[in-house]
Each structure stands twice: as structure tokens, then as C-alpha cells.
Amino acid sequence: MPFDITRTRAAYPALAEGFAHFDGAGGTQTPRSVIDAVADAMRTAVGNRSTAFLPGRRSLELVAGARTAVADLLGVAPDGVVLGPSATALTYTLARTLGADWGPGDEVVVSRLDHDANVRPWVQAAGAAGATVRWAEFDPATGDLPADQFSDLVGARTRLVAVTAGSNATGTMPDVAAIAATAHAAGALVCVDGVHSVPHGPTDLAATGADFLVTSAYKWSGPHLAAVVADPARWAGLRPAKLVPSSDAVPDRFEAGTPSFPLLAGVAAAVDHLAGLDPTATGNRRARVRAGLAAAQDHEGALFARLAAGLAARPAVSVLPAGVRRCPTVSFRLAGWTPAGLAAALGAAGLCLSSGDYYAYEYFQALGLRDSGGAVRASVYHYNTVDEVDRLLAELDRLAEQGEPADR
Template sequence: MPFDIARTRASYPALTEGFVHFDGAGGTQTAAPVIDAVTDAMRTAIGNRSAAFTPGRRSLELVSAARSAVADLLGAEPDGVVLGPSATALTYTLARTLGATWRPGDEVVVSRLDHDANVRPWVQAAEAAGAVVRWAEVDPATGELPAGQYADLVGERTRLVAVTAGSNAIGTVPDVAAIAMTAHAAGALVCVDGVHSVPHGPTDLAALGADVLVTSAYKWSGPHLAAMVADPAVWDRLRPEKLLPSSDAVPDRFEYGTPSFPLLAGVAAAVDHLAGLDPEATGGRRERLRAGLTASQAYEESLLERLLTGLAALPAVTVLGSPARRCPTVSFRIEGRSPQHTQQALGAAGFCLSAGDYYAYEYFQSLGLRERGGAVRASIYHYNTVDEVDRLLTELDRLTDGGRTMAG
């Protein structure tokens, strides 16, 4: 059946304000069931985790429910789900932990396509250990991250390969499974940034070949929390720095301090919301998630095709990259206008888009665009509509005066 966009949009109270949100890559609007779950949890007596009294048991249940929900979303085990405040914070925790085991001459491989949260923690940990950093390069014309180059980058001293499953800048979807196969053949761990990919289709930890995968709930309709998942056996081998009295169990020993229990209620509710995107889906939550995210992915891809076709018809607009597979995310520049000026003009017309480098530091640096303001990013999510895409194209046509760039 066709994707029910009216039903989907009705789940997002913020959309009633009338803004056009093409800023999902920076954070989606929150689904109503998530808001309700967080509110309900905050109205209920909750204590710190304890099996001795009811409010304490509620906290234990909220943590357990969040782990199970994320595990279903990513094809992981609940005991392998580490929860934390952000993808950046969790990656730094892992980088410090792994970096403590590296020795001078060891190697790590990072890419110029990634968000800096999957670059800088590894570069800094390598520098602290005296390890060597190797760089996977992006094809500047297509925006592809060729998997073949990893055969020359990965060797017997490689300890870790970090790569994105979806570029937050131009949407490129690299062949992570092929990259992981090369890394594993050399005995290296693979850390995959799934922050931008997870919201836009089904995710399977094993199929990706990821040893560790990171995701952020606020990129898929949830609250500002993140998760880092792996096989529990991976966590069992690692000893992060922690407070002496805190739990030494897996995955608890990677989580610092008392979590926000109400926000964890929101994480579970967000996963349930995604599992309901296809109202006719049956089976367990994992099966319903696959069905719902497959349906939303097809819908988003139809909007992306419409957007790309429309942008190609505007002579003054240059789209960055042309990858064969991409998340529904496009970066572009208008001739004669800075990205920031374009963003402001679109913002005045009610459109929410990002401008700059969006923390894709190395990508924009490699193109020589950081000092020129980066680009403007339009990121599609499953609550966007055909009409919104057409309105954006109409406004861009107006800004470029039908192909002749207006002064700005």
C-alpha cells in the first residue's frame, strides 16, 4: 500500500506550526508517542535503580526497555547496547578505551567522508598512543568512498577502521560490508557511524559487518540520547576508565553517571513509533521495524528523486556529489550567494535547512569549500511531502531569478 503520509504527519505535533523541515539530518521533530512517554515517566514516581522498591524497579525497567528497543532497531542484543548522551560522547569513550591498548606503530583508518565525531576521537586517540592515522579519500566528483582503496590502507598493524554508513553531508552510502571484510581479514575492529543512515532504512549490525555501531535517537523521532551497540563479547574485552563503585558489568561499565530515565522511556517509544510506520505490518517488533522502515525508505527516495530532478533544472544551483547510493540528503550551493545567505533567505520563507559544513569537516576541507561557507543541506525525512519539495524548488527558482542569480 502507498505510504500514508497524512497519518505519519499527524504523529508530529510540531508540524502544526507550519515550518517546512528539511533539517532532519541535524535532528528530527519528536513524535507524539515519544512526548507522551517522556511526560508520563516524569509524572510517575521514579527512584534510582534498585530492586528493593517500586520506583527503583521502574528505573530498571526503563533501562531494560530502551536496550531491548534499540537492539530490535539495529539487529543487536540488548546486553550489547550502551546508552549515553550523544554519539560524540560515546565515541570518545570508546576511542579512549581502545586507544589505551594501542602502541606506537599501530594504525587506524578514518575517512574524509565522515562526520567529525567518527574522525577526531580516533585521530586524537592515535596521536596519544603514537599510532599512525591513514585516510580513506572521497572521489571529489561523485562523492563516493571507494571500498577498493581499503586494501592498500589496511594492514597487519591496523587496529581499527572507522567509517560512516551514510554521509550526513551528501548522503553517500558506502559499501560498509566490503570495507568491513577487508578490515576483519587483517584482524581490525570496525566502528560504523550509523547516525545518518539508521533513520532512513532497516539496519542490521551483522549485515553491515560492524563490530560497533553508533546511532542517535533524536535523528529518528526520539529524544536527545544515543546508543552504541556491539556483540556483548566485544564489550567484555574492553576496560574503560570508570568510578570504582560503579558497575563493572557489561554494558553498564561504559555508561557514566545516572541516566535520564524519562528520556529512556522516549527512546523505547520512538522505536515503537518506527515499528508502526506500516500499519499493516505483522510479527514481532523487529519484523515490523523492517517493514515500516522499508516503506518509509521507498517514500523518502521518491521525494529525493523529485528534489534532485528539480535542482538539476536550476542552472545556478550546483549539487555536491552524485553517489550511486545515497540517503535522502543533498548539499548544494547557489552561484553568487553564500550558503549562509541562502539559508537565511530560505529561513525567512519558512524553510528549515542547515548551512556550513555540518561537522563533515574533512569532506568540505578536501573540496576547498570550508573557507567559502560550505553548502546548504536539504535532508528529507518521512514526514516531508511532495508539496514541500515543490515549494522548496519554487523558492530556489525565485532566489535564482529563474536561472539568473539574484544579487545577495
């Protein structure tokens, strides 16, 4: 059955304010079910983790529930799910842990297409170890990250390859499975940044070829928490820096401090929300999540095709190129406007779009656009509508004719 956009939008209380949210790549709005799950956990007696009393057991259940939910989202074992405050924090933990075993002569491969959270932790860990950093380059004409270049970048001393599954700047989706195969043939590990790709379609860790996959719940209707997933056996071989009395179990030993138990309740509720996007789906939650995200992907794809065609048809709009396979995200500039000025003018009209480099630092540096303000980004999510796309295009027409005020 067609994606029920009316039913879907009704789940999001914030949409009643009337803003058109094209900033899902920076963070999505929150469904009522997630809000209620967080609030219910805060209204209920919850103690720190303990088996001795009921409030302590509830916190254990919240942790386990979040792990199982993320496992269902990504097709992994719950014991392979490490939870944390953000994708950046978790990637730093992983980089410090892996980097402790690196030394001079070792090599790390990173990409100029990636969000800096999947670049800088690896560059810094390599620097601390005396290892060499090698760079995968995107094609500025097509926006793609050619997978064949990794054959020249990866060698016997490569310890890790870090690459995005979906550019948060342009939506480009590299062939991570092919890149991972090249890395694994040389004995290297692969860390895939799935923060921007996971919200926009079914994801399976094994299919990506990744050893580690990172995701952020607030990019798929959840609270501000993140996870990095791997085979539990992969985690078992790693020894992170940790407090002496804290748990030495996997995955607990990778999670520093006491987590936010109410937000963990929200993570589980967010996965349940995704599992309900296709009301006709049956089976276990993993099957329903895949069906729900597939339905949302079709809806987003149709909207994005309309948006992309509309932008391409406007001579005043310059679109940054992206690969053939992409998430529903586009970056662009409008003649006569700075990116920051355009985002502010669109915001004044109730259209929420980001401007700048969105932490895709190396990408905008390579294009020579960072110092002049980067670009404006529009990202489609499953609660967006045809009317919102047309509203954005119409406002761009108005602003193109008007031009940016000199005093802005």
C-alpha cells in the first residue's frame, strides 16, 4: 500500500508548528511515542544498575532494551551494540582503543567525503602512534568516491579504512562493500559511518562489509544517543582504557560512566516507530523495521526526485554533484546569496535548512568552498511532503529574484 504520510506526520507533535523540516541530516523531529517513552522512564522509579531492587533492575532492562532495538535495526547481536552519547564520542573511543596497537610504518586510510567525526579521530590516533594517513579522494565532477582507488591506497601495513556509507553533505553513497572487500583482503579493519545512511533505508551490518558501523539515534527519530556495532567477537579482542572497578564485560567495558536510562528508553521506542512505518508489515521487529524503512525509502525517493529536478531546472541554483547512489540529501548555492544568508531567509519563511560545511570539513576544503560559507543543505525525511518541496522551490524563486539584502 502507498506510504501513509498523513498517519506518519500525525506521530510527530512538533510538525503542528508548521515548519518545513529539511534538516533531517542534522537531526530529526521526535515522535510522540519516543517522547512518552522517555517521560515514562523519568516518571518511574529507576535506580543505577543493580539486581538487588526493582528500580535497579529497571535500568538493566532499559539498557538491554536499547541494545536489542539497535540490534534489530542493524542486523547484529545485542552483545555487539556499544551505546554512547554521540557518534563522535564513540568513534574517538574506538580510535584510541585500536590506535593503541599501531606504530610507525602502519597506515590508516580516510576519505575526504566523510564527516569529520569519521576522519579526525583516526588522523589523530595515527599521529599519536606515528602511523601514516592516506587519503581517498572524491571525484569533484561526479561527487562519487571511486572504490577502485582503494586498491592503490590499501596495503600490507594498512590497519584500518574509515569510510562513510552516505555523505552528510551530498548524500553520495560509496560502494562500501567493495571498499571493505579490498581492505579485508589486505587484513585491514573497516569502520563505516552509517549516521546519514541508516535513517534512509534497511541496513545490515554483514552486507556493508564493515567491522564497525556507527549510527546516531537522533537522525532516525530518536533521542541524542548513538551506537557503534560489531560482531561481539570483534569487541572481545579489544581492551579500551577504563576505570578499574567498571564492568569488564563486552560490550559494557566500552561504555564509560552511567548512561541516561530515560534516553535509552527513547532509543527502543524510536526503533519501534520505524518498525511501524509500514502498518501492513508482519514478522519480528527486525523484519518490520526493514519493511518500514523500505516504505519510507520509496516515499523519500519520490520526494527527493521532485526536489532534485526542481533545483536542477533553476538557473540561479548551483547544485553540488553527488554519486548515482545517494541518500535524499543535496547541497546547493543560490546566485546572489551567501549560504548563511540564504538559510536565514529560508528560516524566516518557516523552511529549516542548514548552511556551512556541516562538519564535512575535508569535502568543502577540497572544493574551495569552505571559506566562502560552504553551501545550503536540504535533506528529505519520511515526514516531508510534496507541498513542502514545492514550498521550498517557490521560496527559492522568490529569493533569487529579490537577492540578498546588503545589510544582512
